[in-house]
Amino acid sequence: MLGFGKKSSSKSAPKVPSEDLGPEVYLPFTDPLDSVKPPKEAELTAEQQKLYDQVLEYFSNEDLRIPVTEKNSSSSDHQPLSYDEKAWLTREAILRYLRATKWHYKDCIDRIEGTIAWRREFGISAQLDDSLNTVTAELVSPENETGKEVILGFENDARPCLYLKPGRQNTKTSHRQVQHLVFMLERVIDYMPSGQDSLALLIDFKQHPEVAANVSTSKIPPIGVGRQVLHILQTHYPERLGKALLTNIPWLGWTFLKVIHPFIDPLTREKLVFDEPFIQYCPKEQLDREFEGDVNFVYDHAKYWPEMLKIAREKKEHYMQRFEELGATIGLSEIDLRASF
Secondary structure, three states, X not given: OOOOOOOOOOOOXXXXXXXXXXXXXXXXXXXXXXXXOOOOOOOOOHHHHHHHHHHHHHHOOOOOOEEOOOOOOOOOOEEOOOHHHHHHOOHHHHHHHHHHOOOOXXXXXXXXXXXXXXXXXXXXOOOOOHHHOOOOHHHHHHHHOOOOEEEEEEOOOOOEEEEEOHHHOOOOOOHHHHHHHHHHHHHHHHOOOOOOOOEEEXXXXXXXXXXXXXXXXXXXXXXXXXXXXXXHHHHHOOOOEEEEEEEOOOHHHHHHHHHHHHXXXXXXXXXXEEOOOHHHOOOHHHOEHHHOOOEEEOOOHHHHHHHHHHHHHHHHHHHHHHHHHOOOOOOOOXXXXXXXX
16 A cells, blocks of 8 residues: 555464474574575666666766765865775665666666765764774664664575564664664665675564653654655665565654655555564564464563674674675676675
């Protein structure tokens, strides 16, 4: 339901007898099931390949300089692409921006340069050296102490799943909340298997007053924050969202969605699924039992957080090692960079 009008009927997940819960799971899954595969990539037309080659040639220019801030493109403080930025600027990244700009060459270049400038300014441009980033695991760790954002499992097309649970909100509205979301987006991208470059958002608005009882704040983000997050997602993570499943949406949540609806890109709206069982989109072997899955997941920050980071770093180290082995140039394929892990 894309118009945010009448709600579809929402069925809560059946309660599972305690004796059938199975062992408690505290850690994320490292890979999708063997039976789950990414869909094959569509072949480019001759015209699309030509446009891709033109964008690749533009960013391959060693004399290219890009601003260090998103909004001040006229700034004299321009820098060449760093080694890490070249690793980010893959074949699939260029294609994502081309699709997002409807294959418009100039718009694609502007969008990519804008994102590189934003990543520098926001503090996430370094791949492995956290000392070069301002958005770090240490900074955002307090935001996740109640498990309001969790990477857990992969859906039916091998997209890694990022659970968003606003009802577990544990902090008051701040810029750090936005930094936290971006940090988790970067980590769930690290979890992507070879052949898959999009993610799945599983958003559960169920209230957890026992978890976040000491925080006097709304579990629905302010409109300004919502618009900022939408800008970041649509502008700097184009074509990254493969599916968004939303459930247990309260009245206030529907009101919020209606208000921000005009700001949601039409292509993004098509990826939103409301109040349908998650089990239809995710294998039960890697789905949280709260949504009819088999995983008796329990969030323990001391156990989950360091292991989630460890897995993500190991995958990123492999990615960067492959980047060096394959020539350390822009335009390498993420399929190759993530292969054979």
